[in-house]
Amino acid sequence: MYETIAFYLFAALTIVMFTITVMSRNALYAMTSLAAGMIFISAFFFLLDADFLGVVQIIVYSGAVMAVYAFAMIFMDTLRDVKEKNPSKKIVFFLSGMVALLLVIILLTPLISEKVQALYPFSDEVGNAEAVGIVLFTKYLVPFEVAAIMLLVAMIAGIILASKRMDESITLKIDQEIEEELQKGKR
Amino acid sequence: MITLNHYLVLAAILFSISLVGILRRKNLLMLFFATEIALNAVNIALAAFSKFYHDLTGQLFAFFIIAIAASEVAVGLGLLIIWYKRTGNIDLDTLQSMNG
Numbered sequence: 001m002y003e004t005i006a007f008y009l010f011a012a013l014t015i016v017m018f019t020i021t022v023m024s025r026n027a028l029y030a031m032t033s034l035a036a037g038m039i040f041i042s043a044f045f046f047l048l049d050a051d052f053l054g055v056v057q058i059i060v061y062s063g064a065v066m067a068v069y070a071f072a073m074i075f076m077d078t079l080r081d082v083k084e085k086n087p088s089k090k091i092v093f094f095l096s097g098m099v100a101l102l103l104v105i106i107l108l109t110p111l112i113s114e115k116v117q118a119l120y121p122f123s124d125e126v127g128n129a130e131a132v133g134i135v136l137f138t139k140y141l142v143p144f145e146v147a148a149i150m151l152l153v154a155m156i157a158g159i160i161l162a163s164k165r166m167d168e169s170i171t172l173k174i175d176q177e178i179e180e181e182l183q184k185g186k187r
Numbered sequence: 188m189i190t191l192n193h194y195l196v197l198a199a200i201l202f203s204i205s206l207v208g209i210l211r212r213k214n215l216l217m218l219f220f221a222t223e224i225a226l227n228a229v230n231i232a233l234a235a236f237s238k239f240y241h242d243l244t245g246q247l248f249a250f251f252i253i254a255i256a257a258s259e260v261a262v263g264l265g266l267l268i269i270w271y272k273r274t275g276n277i278d279l280d281t282l283q284s285m286n287g
Contacts, residue, residue, distance in 0.1 A: 003189055004188065004189055007189045007193065011197050014197075014201065015197075015200060015201065015204065018201060018204045018205070018224050019204055021208070021220050021221075021224065022204055022205070022207055022208035022211075022212075022220075022221060022224070027214070027216055027217065030217060030220055031220070034220050034223065034224070037224070037227075038223075038227065041227050041231060044194070044197075044231050044234065045230075045231075045234050047189075048194070048234045048235055048237070048238040049238055050234045050237060050238070050246050050249075052246075053230075053234060053246050053249055053250065056250065056253060057253070060253050060257055061227070061253070061256075064257060065223070065256065065257060065260050068260050068261065068264055069216075069219075069220075069260070069264070071264075072216070072264040072267065073216070075268050075271055075272075076216070076271060076277070089211075092207070092210045092211045093207075095210055096203060096206045096207045096210050097203075099203070099206050100199065100202070100203035100206060103199050103202055103203065104196075104199050108195070121241050121242060121243075131243060132243060132246060132247065132250075135243045135244075135247060136247060136250070140247055143251060147251055147254045147255075150254065150255070150258055151254060151257065151258050153258070154257070154258030154259075154261040154262050155258075155261060157261065157262045157265060158261035158262055158264070158265045159265075160265075161262070161265025161266060161268070161269055162264070162265045162268050162269075
């Protein structure tokens, strides 16, 4: 009973938040509603008995990823409306409708076939975080290490890309000066 | 009673919202936001499969998707900042510098 109420409540909240993200013209509103939607999504993970995944969702998405977006938006004028020109709305809605229909068919296919079997079934003796740890550090050890190396590479790349010429103000300078300096730097 | 179908329909709705965003947005930052929504929708579907088939693989796949999303954001935003420093806007139409 409570599960049903919680599901429909959080489903409505998530859909509303993500619709605001997609439709909003202001980048700051879009980012804020995206962060709220991420937190509401973690409620689904708690409903689905995936406690550890829910905690990771809150920490990584609402904490780390949103903080990175907020830092990136320092460089841009966020209060100004985003200017976009959309040539044809009919094509956009037609294409997204068709792709969504295809997606529903793809998602419903495994339900029709009853041949799905559990590879690593739950055990009732240990909690969710423990069970995830046991499977992650035995069956998925190599992907886990590869993911760690990938995160390291991404971190180094992000630092090097974003920290170039960090010591001077870019917002107060006009484009021509930056281009001239770039030309000088090449010589 | 909430079944697997409920969660799958929710994930499909969220994914189509993000598809609308990807198709109608021209701003690169907004495009990143829509991509995040798509990844989250898939995560919901994977966690639901994990619960209703009593299998932990779905949750572990969701963890790897979160790791990939985090590194994608780090590299993508670094490139976006550089492009903004060079040109002053992040509209997708201005990215066509190689049209012949």
